Amino acid sequence: IGGMGDSDDDDEIKIGLLAYDPGSAPQGTAQQQAAELAVSDLNDDGGVLDEDVELLVADTQGSSSTASDRYLEFVVEENVDVTAGVFVTEVMTALMSDIADHQTVHMSGGHTSPTIAEMLADDYEQYKYQFRPYGNATRWIESISDLAAHMQEEEDWDQVAILCEEFEWTQSFTNALPDLLEDAGLEVVYNERYPADTENFTPLFDNIEGEDADAVVMAQAHSAGPAMIQWRDEEREFSICGQISQIVDPGSYEAFDGDNQYAISNAPAVHTADLSEHTTAFAERYNDEFDVYPNDAFSYATYDGIMMWAEVVEELGTTDSEEVVPALADASYVGTRGRIEFNDEDHEYPHDAKFGEDYLRRINFQWQEEDDGEGLQQVIHPEDLATSEYQEPEWF
Amino acid sequence: MVDIVGIAANTIILGSLYALIAVGFTLVFGVAGQANLAHGATITIGAFTAWFVAGWGGGVWIGLLAGTVAGAVFHVLLYQVFVRHIDDPINVLILTLLAWFVIEYSFRAGIGSEPRSVPSLLAGSTSIGSVSLLYNNLLIFVLSWVFIGALFVFVNHTKRGQAIIATSMNEKGAALVGIKTGDITLLTWGVAGLLAGSAGVLYGSFRAASYDMGMTPLVLAFAIVILGGIGSIRGSLVAAYIIGFLEVFTTSAISPRLSGMTALLVVVVVLLVRPTGLYGRELPA
Amino acid sequence: MLSVSDLSVSYGKVTALDGVDLDVPSGETIGVIGPNGAGKSTLVDTIGGFLDYEGSITYRGLEVSETDTPTLIENGLFYCTERRDLFGQMSVEQNLRLGSYLNDEGEDERLEEVFDLFPRLEERRSQEAESLSGGEQQMLSLGRGLMSDPEFLVLDEPSIGLAPVVLDDISEALTSIQELDVTILLCEQNLTFALEHADRLTLLENGTVQRSGTTAELQSDELVESYIGG
Amino acid sequence: MSTHTTQSAHDEAQTTDILRLEDVTKQFGNVTAVDNLSFSVSEREILGFIGPNGAGKSTTFDCVSGTMAPTDGEIYYRGENVTGVPQHALVEKGIARTYQTFRPLNDRTVLENIALSQMPNSLFSFADFRADTEQRAREICEQVGLGDVVDQTPDELPHAGMLRLEIGRALGTDPDLLLVDEPFAGLTSDEIDRTADLFTSLREGGMTLVVIDHNMHGLLDLVDRVIVISFGEKIAEGTPAEIRDDPTVQEAYLGGEI
Amino acid sequence: MTQVDLEPRYVVGIVCFIGLISAPFLLPILTLRQLTAALFLGMFAMSWDYVSGYTGQLSFGHSMFFGIGGYTAAVLNLELGLTPVLAILVGTIAAGIAGLAVGFPALRLEGPYLALITLIAPLVLVQIVNIFPGTLGGDAGLPSPAGLVSVDEPIGILSTIGFETVFVHETIVYYYLALALFLAIYALFYVFTRSYVGSIFTAIHEDEDAVRSVGINAAKFKVFAFTMSGTVGGLAGAAFVHTAGEPNPGEILSIVVSIEVVLVSILGGMGTITGPAAAGIVYYFVRDALQTSSLTIPVLDATVGHISMALFFAIALLVLFFLPKGALPWVTEWSRDILERRSQRSESPS
Ligand SMILES: Nc1ncnc2c1ncn2[C@@H]1O[C@H](COP(=O)(O)OP(=O)(O)OP(=O)(O)O)[C@@H](O)[C@H]1O
Ligand SMILES: Nc1ncnc2c1ncn2[C@@H]1O[C@H](COP(=O)(O)OP(=O)(O)OP(=O)(O)O)[C@@H](O)[C@H]1O
Numbered sequence A: 001i002g003g004m005g006d007s008d009d010d011d012e013i014k015i016g017l018l019a020y021d022p023g024s025a026p027q028g029t030a031q032q033q034a035a036e037l038a039v040s041d042l043n044d045d046g047g048v049l050d051e052d053v054e055l056l057v058a059d060t061q062g063s064s065s066t067a068s069d070r071y072l073e074f075v076v077e078e079n080v081d082v083t084a085g086v087f088v089t090e091v092m093t094a095l096m097s098d099i100a101d102h103q104t105v106h107m108s109g110g111h112t113s114p115t116i117a118e119m120l121a122d123d124y125e126q127y128k129y130q131f132r133p134y135g136n137a138t139r140w141i142e143s144i145s146d147l148a149a150h151m152q153e154e155e156d157w158d159q160v161a162i163l164c165e166e167f168e169w170t171q172s173f174t175n176a177l178p179d180l181l182e183d184a185g186l187e188v189v190y191n192e193r194y195p196a197d198t199e200n201f202t203p204l205f206d207n208i209e210g211e212d213a214d215a216v217v218m219a220q221a222h223s224a225g226p227a228m229i230q231w232r233d234e235e236r237e238f239s240i241c242g243q244i245s246q247i248v249d250p251g252s253y254e255a256f257d258g259d260n261q262y263a264i265s266n267a268p269a270v271h272t273a274d275l276s277e278h279t280t281a282f283a284e285r286y287n288d289e290f291d292v293y294p295n296d297a298f299s300y301a302t303y304d305g306i307m308m309w310a311e312v313v314e315e316l317g318t319t320d321s322e323e324v325v326p327a328l329a330d331a332s333y334v335g336t337r338g339r340i341e342f343n344d345e346d347h348e349y350p351h352d353a354k355f356g357e358d359y360l361r362r363i364n365f366q367w368q369e370e371d372d373g374e375g376l377q378q379v380i381h382p383e384d385l386a387t388s389e390y391q392e393p394e395w396f
Numbered sequence B: 001m002v003d004i005v006g007i008a009a010n011t012i013i014l015g016s017l018y019a020l021i022a023v024g025f026t027l028v029f030g031v032a033g034q035a036n037l038a039h040g041a042t043i044t045i046g047a048f049t050a051w052f053v054a055g056w057g058g059g060v061w062i063g064l065l066a067g068t069v070a071g072a073v074f075h076v077l078l079y080q081v082f083v084r085h086i087d088d089p090i091n092v093l094i095l096t097l098l099a100w101f102v103i104e105y106s107f108r109a110g111i112g113s114e115p116r117s118v119p120s121l122l123a124g125s126t127s128i129g130s131v132s133l134l135y136n137n138l139l140i141f142v143l144s145w146v147f148i149g150a151l152f153v154f155v156n157h158t159k160r161g162q163a164i165i166a167t168s169m170n171e172k173g174a175a176l177v178g179i180k181t182g183d184i185t186l187l188t189w190g191v192a193g194l195l196a197g198s199a200g201v202l203y204g205s206f207r208a209a210s211y212d213m214g215m216t217p218l219v220l221a222f223a224i225v226i227l228g229g230i231g232s233i234r235g236s237l238v239a240a241y242i243i244g245f246l247e248v249f250t251t252s253a254i255s256p257r258l259s260g261m262t263a264l265l266v267v268v269v270v271l272l273v274r275p276t277g278l279y280g281r282e283l284p285a
Numbered sequence C: 001m002l003s004v005s006d007l008s009v010s011y012g013k014v015t016a017l018d019g020v021d022l023d024v025p026s027g028e029t030i031g032v033i034g035p036n037g038a039g040k041s042t043l044v045d046t047i048g049g050f051l052d053y054e055g056s057i058t059y060r061g062l063e064v065s066e067t068d069t070p071t072l073i074e075n076g077l078f079y080c081t082e083r084r085d086l087f088g089q090m091s092v093e094q095n096l097r098l099g100s101y102l103n104d105e106g107e108d109e110r111l112e113e114v115f116d117l118f119p120r121l122e123e124r125r126s127q128e129a130e131s132l133s134g135g136e137q138q139m140l141s142l143g144r145g146l147m148s149d150p151e152f153l154v155l156d157e158p159s160i161g162l163a164p165v166v167l168d169d170i171s172e173a174l175t176s177i178q179e180l181d182v183t184i185l186l187c188e189q190n191l192t193f194a195l196e197h198a199d200r201l202t203l204l205e206n207g208t209v210q211r212s213g214t215t216a217e218l219q220s221d222e223l224v225e226s227y228i229g230g
Numbered sequence D: 001m002s003t004h005t006t007q008s009a010h011d012e013a014q015t016t017d018i019l020r021l022e023d024v025t026k027q028f029g030n031v032t033a034v035d036n037l038s039f040s041v042s043e044r045e046i047l048g049f050i051g052p053n054g055a056g057k058s059t060t061f062d063c064v065s066g067t068m069a070p071t072d073g074e075i076y077y078r079g080e081n082v083t084g085v086p087q088h089a090l091v092e093k094g095i096a097r098t099y100q101t102f103r104p105l106n107d108r109t110v111l112e113n114i115a116l117s118q119m120p121n122s123l124f125s126f127a128d129f130r131a132d133t134e135q136r137a138r139e140i141c142e143q144v145g146l147g148d149v150v151d152q153t154p155d156e157l158p159h160a161g162m163l164r165l166e167i168g169r170a171l172g173t174d175p176d177l178l179l180v181d182e183p184f185a186g187l188t189s190d191e192i193d194r195t196a197d198l199f200t201s202l203r204e205g206g207m208t209l210v211v212i213d214h215n216m217h218g219l220l221d222l223v224d225r226v227i228v229i230s231f232g233e234k235i236a237e238g239t240p241a242e243i244r245d246d247p248t249v250q251e252a253y254l255g256g257e258i
Numbered sequence E: 001m002t003q004v005d006l007e008p009r010y011v012v013g014i015v016c017f018i019g020l021i022s023a024p025f026l027l028p029i030l031t032l033r034q035l036t037a038a039l040f041l042g043m044f045a046m047s048w049d050y051v052s053g054y055t056g057q058l059s060f061g062h063s064m065f066f067g068i069g070g071y072t073a074a075v076l077n078l079e080l081g082l083t084p085v086l087a088i089l090v091g092t093i094a095a096g097i098a099g100l101a102v103g104f105p106a107l108r109l110e111g112p113y114l115a116l117i118t119l120i121a122p123l124v125l126v127q128i129v130n131i132f133p134g135t136l137g138g139d140a141g142l143p144s145p146a147g148l149v150s151v152d153e154p155i156g157i158l159s160t161i162g163f164e165t166v167f168v169h170e171t172i173v174y175y176y177l178a179l180a181l182f183l184a185i186y187a188l189f190y191v192f193t194r195s196y197v198g199s200i201f202t203a204i205h206e207d208e209d210a211v212r213s214v215g216i217n218a219a220k221f222k223v224f225a226f227t228m229s230g231t232v233g234g235l236a237g238a239a240f241v242h243t244a245g246e247p248n249p250g251e252i253l254s255i256v257v258s259i260e261v262v263l264v265s266i267l268g269g270m271g272t273i274t275g276p277a278a279a280g281i282v283y284y285f286v287r288d289a290l291q292t293s294s295l296t297i298p299v300l301d302a303t304v305g306h307i308s309m310a311l312f313f314a315i316a317l318l319v320l321f322f323l324p325k326g327a328l329p330w331v332t333e334w335s336r337d338i339l340e341r342r343s344q345r346s347e348s349p350s
């Protein structure tokens, strides 16, 4: 079977990035910026395999058919050496068969559903070209449960609620998180899922308050806007933490007009956290370049993914995917958030990055207001990385 | 544990908001007979206008005014430039749908896909027993009743209001009694624009403004008008509260996962039993 | 009051009126008669401003093509069309009240007058117009027109579908309206009815005027006889 | 001569009723449009059905033709109880009707309007009906006097043309019983005569007709027998001559005129 | 020399047919692949037009049929290992049953009332899919089921005529599969709508009472229209997930798909079958061309690609506004005018 991604006959290294609405949506924009920075860093360093690196960017429009069309243009017409990006899980699921057909390495940068890794577990040979240098959402609940345990000590959190958008990636929050929390000595008093287009949180919050929860763990990617606004306006008597993708965006404080103040979210990194020796430097450089701090896995992981691939290729001396895949699977690379190593083929989630003290970690930050009125993402947990104390909402 | 007072309070607030969102749509669709799907866009325009104005330091109340006016201007333009030249109601429906998409995607390209918050019109809250009520929500309640009441009187008890209905039923007949049908329909669109624009501001302050915020209110408005029965403002009002109640009740007492679905399924069942909605008139043959 | 000169109207390729001249002096009743498809309804619709035409129609000095229908109505015109054009899902009373849209002074009294004329309508006052019987609809259409207190009536086949007794009533009503010096243009198929009311008659056929003259002159005209019969 | 026909038709009535109404009532809310109405129609008769405006004539047609079900009472067609049978099924049994307010299909020509009545009421039919139907439709157009305008659309037709179209479409279903609602409205006497001739020839061909109209000249000359209703109730029944002279009918319906 | 007098529209039809048949030899391979997807959009649009364009029973939720067909087939293949052909068959039947089920409310409900019911159906289905992410894949969709025919090895004949890789071969095979289905559906609908059935459908659109009054059971025909439309829509949906597409909400179930289908049909010309079929293809490529365009628009300082969706819908709006009956009827009329003028001109000298 002749793959197409391994052709080396052009004199440039080409990277194809599939981004969602770059220039408009924060996720796609972040991916594009990170990829640009990576490519310019590589070129400053003399390119890869002594060739210039070129970045191609395509908009997936969030649609799987568009993404597939653009992907094929990359691998069939442009003969790119590696692809990166993708944010919407639906798009990624659909793209997996194209990636398998065209056997070109893909360094993911945004989607978080465990299903993608499960596809590798089911049929490694077919899907092994996909790598996810930030793991999937099932691994984040440990970090969140640690935060809750910490808050139990510090702030007397005893009873927590769980509230998740109806998505595949939030399954672990609904199913596995309660056990972790109970193990840590907290009581889960409420656990519900809701459709992602929900806009009215009042009845939900009424119920959570009715259960006397001290905090709610939320897993949401779409509905943070109304949730934050109603939480604040209605002066709810509980804290919010969890995985709230929209407030991880460094630009969100402005977009939300500060409505996300006091909210806590889990994140792969924020620019204030010293996850590795590179984190802050990278974030500052990024900020100098684009006037915004890096956003979530979209920025950090896209950058790391490309750099890691380049390092492996440089070592191997070829971009041939059949050689790059095993090399990447074994590689160890220190990126902007720590050491990246991938789970092996027999793991439950092959090619997702490993988590742990020596590998990637997750942090919990809180949006706090600075004296100048600007918002800042302050790390409050884990303690060794904390940059600030937890602040209680002013209306408590 | 089902909190009856909470459910009642939330139903009243939500029902009022829905009623406010739906009345403008009812006026154009139910009364004047044109399905204006750009109603969704008007809501978005209202909300973002208020957000802009508030952002420039104009304050939300000026924002409310500006959003209301912007809604009316948009409607008047849409009607004068396009809709008045179209005879086929299906084409009106599709054209307004397209207009909505144009607006929606323009906002996405211009402002981005992240939600923006429109400040509350009134800060603070009061509490009745265990339930706390935001002043902003009370305002929504009051405003929606004022608007709907005014509309009800206008349509049923003024000549001009009757002329709107007459025009929708038989344009030639309306001309025969001296009604300037073009002006009347324009008036209808303008008034509906005012209502939708202000609904957009309130909706934005209750939730958030985003480029695709028009979808949910539009589906709701459509469902409300149909459930209430085309042509009946009273029907729309009752339907808005029914849908509000079903949503609140399902969320609080059954499961939030089913909240969107229950209301819609109830609409289906009601229609199968009463094909012209709760208070609907037969469609013209 | 109304003068039509060299009027031609066509629907696409079909020419419905061709060079029609007609004068309706103030206070008189002009009958327009003719077989089916002669162009009577077309004439009425054109006068009402619903169709494009060549030639000229002036009503009280207003050229119809430059005036919209409501303005003509404002100037005392009133039509009763062949298709009636009622407001289907409105009640009888609402239909009638809209008849005085431009002039609601004395509305209630006029409503009573219309009900006196057509007691059937009073019985059905809150029924939807659409569900009225054919004859009732015809009454409503006439009644709605009378609500505007018009000075010039254009009637397209008012006798159609009415029971003989009702026709008698309408005939009487028309006579009393005529006594008020209202100008009337009466398009009719029913010659008996037309002869009874018209001062002058115009016979249309295939869109052109065949005969025109006083009722007495035309009563014995053979062409009129042959088309309209007894 | 004409009295003779009437007489014989009347004699057979007992045995060969094609249609029989028994205590039919139709209410709309609290309006009783048809009130305990009973009458029967004999085979090959032309029955006049008259009454003041709003008497319930069209509504009676609605009930008989299956447009709407009566509130109460029974309708028998050829001895079979057909109360509440839907219209399309009644058409198959042989009952057709015309409407007082026209219902043309404005998107197609006169010929195609009439051809609709020739179409099979089944989803899959491979019979070679196309040429056939068109031929039959043309014949019907000729028969009702639309031969010259087959390619026009209904809105180009004058009033009389619409009427003919309405009759043509009903004829297309090959009915045995034809209910005609106000066929003379708006016609000149010349045209009335022609239409009446058509009805007579249809009867010669074996059809039974019930005709509603307010034009007494036209109607009374045509029909064999008349039924008069007022406020939904039968007030008189008899030959045209009898009806003309009936004082109740004169007062309720005819007025002083005739 | 004898001259065959073909009506121009048949000439156009034959040219298009030949063009479609020879497309693999004329188009770049990726364009061919897009054309495959575009053919499916055309099929979806035809299935809508058959019921809504002809009988006037507006459906705003036709994606329910594509979705039911596609999801049923995909789940049967993925979970139970049914062969694609069987899975497609069952999916088609399931969608047909859904069509039947929607047909019945259509007997009682009219116009906007019916439109709402059809709109609600896919909205609820999307939520159901989200509630059962395990079997239905939730928001993320299901992974691709097995291909209708699996092309793992290069195909001999195709290699000999110069097509190289397996990907190309697979694309060509799927293209012809889609084309065959497209033509079959087109022929089926064409035959039905040009027969008396089509004429009854349009009569129902005009005046249902008139239809009943000539002895035709309008209800039966309406239910039939929905059932057949659902069946064909389901077939297209099921075939789609086994060839060109993916079983996820955005492709075959979401309300956006329903709306697109309505748009395509109306822009192409409602009640023509040909119009929606052709418009489906044009729609796909116009949108794609706008999305990938990197032209900068001077005043706005944005690329066409960036505002492509707003631009795309603005164009659609103008098309609808100026051609209210849709593109096909306009083209037909316009060409008839030209032909008439030409024949007049050629007559006049003689
Ligand atoms: N909308 C139309 N399109 C095309 N032709 C039309 C239209 N309306 C009327 N016509 C034609 O114009 C001519 C005049 O019709 P019109 O209705 O004015 O006659 P009329 O004298 O009122 O007849 P009737 O006594 O039947 O009402 C007829 O030949 C008719 O076919
Ligand atoms: N849907 C309805 N709702 C209420 N009343 C109705 C309805 N349909 C008919 N009617 C009433 O029933 C009565 C009988 O109507 P119908 O149409 O049968 O009269 P008709 O005898 O045919 O009169 P015409 O000669 O004027 O046509 C009328 O008074 C009418 O207003």
Ligand SMILES: [Mg+2]
Pocket: C040, C041, C042, C082, C156, D159
């Ligand atoms: Mg006329």
Ligand SMILES: [Mg+2]
Pocket: C133, C134, C135, D057, D058, D059, D100, D181
């Ligand atoms: Mg009648």
